[in-house]
Amino acid sequence: MYGMIHRAMRQMVHEELGEEAWLALEQKLEIGPTELLTGMVYDDALTLEIVSEAAARLNLSVDQTLEAFGQYWVRFAGQGSLSSIMKFTGQNLASFIANLDRLHLAVGSAMPGARLPAFATLESAPGHLVVEYRSDRVGLEPFVKGLLQGLMDRFHACGEIHVVHRGEKSILFDIRYQDKD
Numbered sequence: 001m002y003g004m005i006h007r008a009m010r011q012m013v014h015e016e017l018g019e020e021a022w023l024a025l026e027q028k029l030e031i032g033p034t035e036l037l038t039g040m041v042y043d044d045a046l047t048l049e050i051v052s053e054a055a056a057r058l059n060l061s062v063d064q065t066l067e068a069f070g071q072y073w074v075r076f077a078g079q080g081s082l083s084s085i086m087k088f089t090g091q092n093l094a095s096f097i098a099n100l101d102r103l104h105l106a107v108g109s110a111m112p113g114a115r116l117p118a119f120a121t122l123e124s125a126p127g128h129l130v131v132e133y134r135s136d137r138v139g140l141e142p143f144v145k146g147l148l149q150g151l152m153d154r155f156h157a158c159g160e161i162h163v164v165h166r167g168e169k170s171i172l173f174d175i176r177y178q179d180k181d
């Protein structure tokens with residue numbers, strides 16, 4: 001995956017465990033700042049190794065770490081240079097999800113080699129969404145769940161996210177939510 005993902009992972013580990021923990025992880029995997037270059041593409045196997053090492057240090061399973069990282073990514077992208085594109089993508093949960101492919105198309109056009117997901121809203125009613133996630137990657141279900149949770153947080157909503165169908169290349173998420181304020 002793109003180095004920007006590793007960079008976000010580093011920030012999460014920094015915030016949770018401090019810089020020493022990240023440096024120890026880098027040492028164990030024999031990686032350094034080069035593997036964090038925002039605009040470089042790295043093998044998914046390396047990304048997964050980073051997640052596994054982070055999981056061991058956070059005392060979480062790999063799936064729990066992926067979920068926490070998804071939730072974290074929305075906060076990460078909401079700050080700094082990515083914040084304006086996040087703002088333009090949508091002002092509420094339903095419209096943001098409806099525009100996610102546009103967001104990825106916009107950033108992906110400047111990122112050759114990015115393997116982007118596709119999202120589609122299959123059902124939409126007040127407080128209820130059914131969202132399809134399509135990808136050529138496997139194993140990212142907890143990451144997507146965390147991302148959707150992160151989006152609920154972003155829009156001050158609370159609720160529940162359940163997987164209602166798993167296909168070969170797609171997963172359906174059922175989201176029931178209400179505004180906190």
Ligand code: HEM
Nearest residue numbers: 001002077082085086107114115116117135136137144147
């Ligand atoms: C400004 C914010 C964002 C940027 C710049 C961004 C960028 C990217 C890039 C470059 C990739 C491809 C990684 C690669 O193949 O190397 C990716 C993947 C992905 N993005 Fe985003 N993204 C953003 C926000 C989001 C949000 C809010 C979601 C919430 C659902 C999301 C969901 C995903 C998922 C699930 C993948 C994994 C792709 C797969 O399944 O193969 N992204 N994103």
